Amino acid sequence: MKFTDEQLNSFIVLYEQEFGERLDRAEALRQATALVSLVKLTYRPMSRKDLKKYTKHLEKDYKCDTI
Secondary structure, rough: OOOOHHHHHHHHHHHHHOOOOOHHHHHHHHHHHHHHHHHHHHOOOOOOOHHHHHHHHHHHHHHOOOO
């Protein structure tokens, strides 16, 4: 997986802000690649059918008209 220098630098800054630890570029590349791979493996867009089912569930549970 390829990241631009700007993307990798942003990841390093965000990681340091969140965890208080500065990563070197090699470790940042490894961590960023692992994160993107995890998101790709787990993310699945919701179908309209699933959205309607989920919305009806929320409306029932929270007794609201719209989300």
